[in-house]
Structures are given as C-alpha cells and as structure tokens.
Amino acid sequence: MSPRRADPRTRPALVDIAARLLAEEGPQALSTRRLATEADSSTMAVYTHFGGMSGLVREIVHEGFARLQRHLTHVRQTDDPVADMALLGRAYRHNALANPHLYAVMFGGASLAGFSLTEEDRQHGRYTLGNVVKCATRCFEAGRFRAEDAELVAHQMWSAIHGLVTLELGDYLIAPYDAERCFEAQLTALMISSGDDLDSAARSVALSKERMPLEVEG
Amino acid sequence: MSPRRADPRTRPALVDIAARLLAEEGPQALSTRRLATEADSSTMAVYTHFGGMSGLVREIVHEGFARLQRHLTHVRQTDDPVADMALLGRAYRHNALANPHLYAVMFGGASLAGFSLTEEDRQHGRYTLGNVVKCATRCFEAGRFRAEDAELVAHQMWSAIHGLVTLELGDYLIAPYDAERCFEAQLTALMISSGDDLDSAARSVALSKERMPLEVEG
DNA sequence: GCTTAAAACATATCGGCGTTATGTAATACT
C-alpha cells in the first residue's frame, strides 16, 4: 500500500516554465494546456502537484515575494541610514520593473482574475517590510527621522512606492512627469515627511542613486 | 441603402448591466453570455455596439474615471487649501472603496486580463489630476506648501494614495496598521513633505475629516 | 517475490469563455 513516486523533476519544471511564461508573455500565457505542452506532459500534472492553476500561481507568487525579499536584503547598511532607506526603495522598484507581470499578479491578481491569495500569502508580502522597519529604526537612532512608529513609516514607504510602481507599470506616468522623475521626488518627499532635513534628504537620496547599480541587481 | 436602427435602449442597458455585474460579482462575471442572458439578447449585441468585450470594459472604465472626476469636483474650496487637499485624498479613496472592482480594472486591468487600455483611456485618468494641481497651487499661494512644481506635488499625492488604496483593496493592510490608520498618517505625511508645518498639517487633516461625510458621497 | 493499495500521470469529456461565420429581419434612402 504505497504510492507511486513523482518524478522529482516535473514539479520544479512546471514552476520554472510557468514563471518564464508569466515573465515573457504575461498572465494569459499561463494555462494548463500550455504548461502541459511546454513540459511534455498532460494537464493533470498541474492538478496533482498544485491542486489547480491557482495553486501554481500561488507558488510563483511565493517565489516573487522571496525574490523581493532577497533584493531588499542585499542592500547593505552604511553610516547614512537615510540613504540606505532610499536604496531600499530603489531596490523595491527595481525588482518590480524587472518582473512586471509577476508584480502585477502579486498585488493586483487578487481581485482581477480568478486567482485569490490566501491570508498566509499576503503575510509573505508584509514580512518583507521587516527590512524597512529596521532601517527606519536606524534613521530614528541617527536623529534623522522624527522618533515615531517605525512600522508606520515603513507602511508609508511601501504605499507610496508601491503606488508609484503600479502607476508606472500601467503607463500612467509619462513625460514630463515620467516615472523616473516622480520616483526621485517621491523618495525625497518620503524622507522629508519622516523628519529628515530637506537638504540632508536630497543628499542621501542622491547618494543612494550612486550606490544603486552596484548593490541592486536581478 | 440605409441601415436598420438600433434599439436605443440596448446599448445603455448593456453598460448598466455590465457595471452592475462588475460591482456586485467582480470581473469574472463580465462575459458576453452572462450579459446576453441578463439583457435578454444574444452575445452579438456586445460586438455590434462595442466591438467586443474589451470595448465594453473600456466604456465602463471611462464611466469610472468620470465618477472619480465627479467625486473630486464636489470638494469645495475653503480658506484652508491644505484641508481641501486632504479632502481630495479622502474623496479619491472613498470613490475607490465604493467601486473596488471598477477601480481594480481601471488601474490593474491593463496588465492582467486581456483588457488593455488605450493611451487615450489613461489620459482620462491623468485628467482627474487637474483638481489636485489647482489645489496644490492654492496651497503655494497660501504659503502652506513650498513653492515647487504643482503637478509634481499632484503626482506624489496620486502615487501615495493610489498605492495605499490598492494595498487596502488587496487586504494587505491589517490591524494594528490597518488602512484607516495608514491613510490618516499618509495624508499628514504628504502635506508635511510638501512643505506644510507639522502642526498645521495635522490640524488641516483633522479638519478635512470632519468635512468628509458632508461633501463626499457615492 | 508476489500482491495490492495509493499516487502519478494520460485520455477523454464537460461546461464556459471570446470570437466569428452565417442567416434573418428591419429600416431608410434611391
């Protein structure tokens, strides 16, 4: 009374193929039949391994959050915590722009397609705020931010930058108020509203821009 | 050589039904067959009047932007332009929460389903920024905001509040950092980053909260 | 080592989707 073993290659293969299809062709390329074709199997594989299409999507969303987490963790701490914070914002945006379809599914897929994320799934998203919270605390300790709730500051960063990124991905930000310009302004504004000086904020944001290509990559 | 006249009731009926279905049951309830059933017609009506499902969706998105525009226009000017600005933010959020599925299609539908918005469609969205730009200018003139680019300020408001609203609609904001709390903080932070005093900003935001139920309705 | 239960898959099918092809009825101009 023992079951047949699954081919250990099929499950990760399905995830890989699905992630590639999502990245290259968008969400409408994610179908059981397409996956079966690309994986040289039948549509049933998706059901045995993930219980359906939404299960596979959830798996990919998990990976998306993990990738975001990795991006944020790669930002090193320096003696300018405000610049570190700005770099966290840049890393967040960089990750979203590098995986636009995935990002759309992570944050917009809940209400749109049939895909509905679990509360546990969303917890993954909130977990990535930890890096930002820690950085905000360091900004307090350095006297750069008003001593307020670090988590609240993190949520403000998240909202503002997430909003900018989604507008950017939706092509709502065009010249002369393009995403680049709005983003730089947004970063500075966030630091100012958290208590930093106008000049210090501008300096730190500029500094984070120089560190950008070195510490953030896909 | 003259055509048959369309029943003048069918087209608006389709839009009404579609809007209701979207609001009550979400985007997956929008299907040609479902519409045909509800309108007691055939699936062809959608094609003759809108050229397909996406055309009908675009029509509804237009209406969504018009409704948003109406909400923002109903905010009256007072002698406290910062409170007016905060009330614009409240009206924006109120509209989004009152029509969550529609809002999701307006800003997230581009990349997700098959629906793709035209550049003209997006222009409707940007047009609603006009109210905010005007209000920002009044904040400059009142000496409450640093004299900077009014359109840039409007874009920052938009990004930040849009981001908060999408996170809220995606159930990413939960207690103790729920949407209500984050939103109030976000409003104040936006006023501060634009140049207003900490205390004045808090006062104006509080003032806007009192005006809220009177001037903003669905 | 055979039996057997259970899991991994394949095949076929169902209902639903957007869309298109084809047919029919109605209208307003020539």
Place this chain on the structure above:
DNA sequence: AGTATTACATAACGCCGATATGTTTTAAGC
C-alpha cells in the same frame, strides 16, 4: 418598391479550467 445596410439571432470554432475515468508505476506487507 427596391435595395443596401445595419441589428440581432443561431450556431459553430478554438480556447480555457476542471473532472471523471482509466492506466501505469511504486513501495509496503505478506
């Protein structure tokens, strides 16, 4: 009155997710 043109109905095509029903493989129990 004739006719072109459009509105709409019906039916079909090719997708989709999902399920039901085999079929094969595996490992545990005897």
